[in-house]
Amino acid sequence: MRTVLVLTVSLLLFSCSPDTDDERIGISGDSFLIFGHFFGECIGEGCVETFKLTESQLLEDTIDDYSGQQLNFEVLSDALYQQVRDLPDFFPLELLNEKEAVIGCPDCADGGGLFIVYSKNGTQQSWRIDQSKGNVPVYLHDFIDQVNARIALINQ
Template identity: 35%
Template sequence: MKASIVLVVLGTSGLFSCAKDNPEKALTLENSTVLFGSYYDECGGEQCIEIYKLDTVTQSLSEDTKDDYPTSASPYDGTYVARTTAEFDAVKDLVQQIPLTLLAKEGVVIGQPDAGDWGGYYLEVQNGEERRYWLIDTKKENLPAYLHSFTDVLRARLNQLQ
């Protein structure tokens, strides 16, 4: 029994060492910029689209002022203004909450974001030249289980910034 546990631990440690051998192929959360927010199409006012930029290198938070509706065609292109250090401190842990399973996920759309006017979440991770983004449903029943707790945290952090 103990021998099989050791083999499993040794075997899985090899899975994680690949990223160190080929860092340009691995998207990581360390020293990254994370864009996150929510959007609603059938909505009126400035609160309909809220996208933020969390930079772990400069330890800063900015808010997008363009408020364009995110699409699956390309990553979000915003214009950002700085937010306070206190607001950065309130959301800086969001980076550690992103499930690593998501980083390996193929495709951009997860669930049916904003399909029934219930909105969607936007998430993007930029690390060096690597840039991945996702449009995520706000309804848990449309999401894989690995995203449930993350979307709870994301919703809470967005509420803190309003």
């Protein structure tokens, strides 16, 4: 009898696929994800890169403001959008519960930082995240890698 119970519970646990809407942020309607990186001790165009991902477009900031306070976006090609449109799938939901807007010490040791803004239904949350994984929670590690990979794809 115990074997049957264990087998039944196992089948229920492992045969059901998780509800993906509960595991990802949504980018639809007026919601968007802004992502980018910044490096203070840096020379050139790649020092500050900021992008905005909407339901149907990828846009690039033309101001390159280190603080992230001034943004002016221009639409990029659909081909670039197609390459990065899955980034929200990697957004860790734990980030939405962070009490601090600054995580780690972004760019303190000239290692750079990430700039992230998520907006849904007119409510925005933003974070500046240290690029050094030793200074941030483990749940952010994969997201940091994914953001940096998408920025590299865009800048090829």
